[in-house]
Amino acid sequence: MRAEIITIGDELLIGQVVDTNSAWMAEQLNEIGIELYQITSVHDQREHIVAALDEAFSRADIVLTTGGLGPTNDDITKHVLCEYFDTHLIEDQRVRAHIMDLYRERPDVLNKLTATQWLVPESAEILENRVGSAPLMVFHHGPQILASMPGVPYEMKIAMTEQILPYLSRQLSAVSHHILHRTLQVTGIPESSLAILLEEYEASMPSGLHLAYLPKDGIIRLRLSSYGDLTEEEMALWFEKLQSQVRDYMIADTDDPLEVILGNLLKAKGQTIATAESCTGGKLASLLNKHAGSSAFYWGSIISYDNSVKEHLLGVPAELINTHGVVSEEVVRVMAESVRKQLNTDYSIATSGIAGPSGGTVNKPVGTVWIAWATPHGTTAECFHLGKLREQITDRACVKALVGMIQKLKVERMKVES
C-alpha cells in the first residue's frame, strides 16, 4: 500500500509556514504499514491541484490532502475536489448540527461564511472533525482513496488519529507487507569514518535491508529499514549486529529525542534535574519539559541571560566574571552547582557561550560554549566550538548538554551495577 500527501496552500510556497504536518503523517502511516511515496506542496490554484491529483493517482493507492478547507475565499480545495470527482455540494445536517454545537458559546462565529462549512460533496463520505468546522472528506476513485483534511496541525492530528487512520486500517484488511524501521544514535565519530567502520556490515546485508545515515548537530542516527522483505526476528538480529559494531559510539538504541532518553534514565531512579542557562536561554529547559510526564524529573531553571542575573540569582561572584569572563569554566561550574543546590535536585546542567553574531573575541570566538554538569559525585565542565550561526550554536549546545548528562548517568549506573 502506497500513499502520497498533497499539501495545499500558497503559504507553504512563499515560505510563510513550515510544513510540519507531513513528517508526522508519514510516521503514522508507516506505523500501520502504509509507505509514503511522495509529498507534494502546491498552490491554492485549481489547475495546480488537479495536476497534482492526476500525478498522485498515477502512482499511489491512497492520496491524503491537507489545507484549503477554511471558510474564506482563498480556500478552494473543496470546490476543486467536487469538480475532480464530478459531484456537487449538498447541505449535511449532521455537519450543521456539529458546527452549531461547536460554536454554541460563540454566536459571532455562526455567520454566513461558517454556514458554507456544512455544504459537502454529495459523493464523499464525511467523517467527523471533532475540533473544527471543516468536514473531513473521503472520496473513492475506483480502488483508490482520497482523504481531505484541514492543514491546521492540531486539527489534522486529531482528524488523522481519530478518523483517517482507523478508516485506512479498516481498508487494509490484509496488509500486504510489513514496514520495519529500527534506529540507533551514535556520537563522537565522523560520518565517513562510521561508514568505513560499517563497510563489512553493509556488504553483508540482504538486498531488502537498507541502512541510512542521518547526521544532525553532532549526532548521527543510523536507520535500518525493510519494506516487506524481512521478518521482525530477522530485523532484530540485524539491528543487534549493528549495535555490536558501533557500541563504542552509541548513545541510544532508539530514535527517541535525547531529552526523552535522559528523562527516562532519571525517572527510572526517581531522580531530578535543573538547568542554569545563559546562551541557550531556555531552549534546554523547554526541551526537558516538552513531553508529558516531565514534571516527574524536571524541577526548573534559572535563565541568566544578563550578567546581573548570574550574580544575584546564581551567586556568581562579580570578581569571577571579571577575572575569567562570563564564558569560562569557572563561571559555568558555579552556575551548575548553584542551581543544583538552590533547586535541590540530583543533577544540573549549566551553559554559557557566545551565540553571536556579535560578542566574539580572538580567544573566544562566536560559537565558544562552556557546559558544566553537576552531579552528586562532583562537577565536570567542557568547552565546545559549535559553529558560527546563532541557531546552530544553541541547538548544538543543547545536544552536547544532553549527551554529556546521559553519558555521565550511564557511567554512574554501570559503576553501581558492577
Place this chain on the structure above:
Amino acid sequence: MRAEIITIGDELLIGQVVDTNSAWMAEQLNEIGIELYQITSVHDQREHIVAALDEAFSRADIVLTTGGLGPTNDDITKHVLCEYFDTHLIEDQRVRAHIMDLYRERPDVLNKLTATQWLVPESAEILENRVGSAPLMVFHHGPQILASMPGVPYEMKIAMTEQILPYLSRQLSAVSHHILHRTLQVTGIPESSLAILLEEYEASMPSGLHLAYLPKDGIIRLRLSSYGDLTEEEMALWFEKLQSQVRDYMIADTDDPLEVILGNLLKAKGQTIATAESCTGGKLASLLNKHAGSSAFYWGSIISYDNSVKEHLLGVPAELINTHGVVSEEVVRVMAESVRKQLNTDYSIATSGIAGPSGGTVNKPVGTVWIAWATPHGTTAECFHLGKLREQITDRACVKALVGMIQKLKVERMKVES
C-alpha cells in the same frame, strides 16, 4: 521566473525529519523575484529522482535540489544527476584543496569516503561550499538551470546565501516581474467574521491582487500578494486600505514574529523584560532570546516547573498555593511581580497552567492557563482556555503572553504621546 524545489531523502518520507529548508528557501527566492511553484519530496531512489526531475523541468525554469550529497552509500543524488545530465565524475583539485583545508585539524575525517567528495560531474559548474565537503553543483538544461545543494539546514543556508542566490540573481539580468507580499496580523476576531468584514474590500480588489487568511494560535495573518501586476505604490495603497479596515484588531503591520515586535518596542525605549514560567517551561524565554540582539532587552527567567521552585525562588507563599491552587490569578501575579523585582526589569510576564495530558480538574480542565503582566504601572492577569493538546496549549500561551504585553506597551505609549 518559476522555480521548484525537490527535497531528496527517505528520512523526509518516513517522518524522521521535518523539512524546514523549503520554507526558508521559498522566502529567499521570493525576495529576488523568483516564484516557487512546487515543493516535491522524494526517496533516495534513482527512478523516483529522475521522475521528479522530468516533472519539475516540464514546469519550471529553475530546479533546486537538496539532500543526498553525503559520502555514505545511501546518498545517490550526485550519481543520479551525472546520469540525468549524461556526464561523469572527475577529480576537482580546487574542491580537494578545500576539503583538505576544512579537515586540517581532524585528519581522521580524511578517509577514502571523504575523498569521493572531490569527485564532481564534469559538465557541472562547481560553487564553493564553505562549511562542508559536498560540492554545490549547477547544471544547465537548455535554458533551464538545476542547482544541487546539501540538505543539512545550516549548510544549505550558507550555500543559498553565499552562492546559489547571487548566482541566480546574476542570471535574472532583467527580472520579468516583481513579486510583492505585504502581511499584517490581527487578533480577537474569528476568521469567518474577519472575511465578512472584508467582503467589500475583497470585492473591490483588482484581479492581480490576492488576499490570504492564515490563522494560527489565535493570530490571523492577512497577506496581500501580487505576482507582477501591481507596482509597489499600488501595493502600498491597497495595504493601507486593508489596515484601515482591520485597525481594531491589528496587532502588527508586518509578518514579524511576535517576539520581534515586542523586542523592537522595548529596544526603542531602552526597556527590559523578564519571565517567570511554569506551564510554558522556558518556551517563552527561548522565543525572547531567539533573535540576535535580544540581550539588549531580555534579562532572564525563572522557570519554576516544580512548586518548590515557585516558593523558594519566586517567593510564592505555600499558603497561597494551598488556598487558590498553583494555576490561579493570585499565584501568577506574585510570580510576575517577584521576577520583575528580582531581575530588576521594567516588565515581566508570568505563566501558570495545566498543559496536560494529566492534572486537569472539573473547575480547571487541561488547557486552563493564567498569565500575568507586571509593568511599572501595575500588574494585570487573565485566564485563558487554550485547547487540549500539550504543545498547542504551550504555543498558544506564548502567543497570548506576547500579544498581551505588546498591547499593554502600545496603550502605555499612546497615553504618553497624547
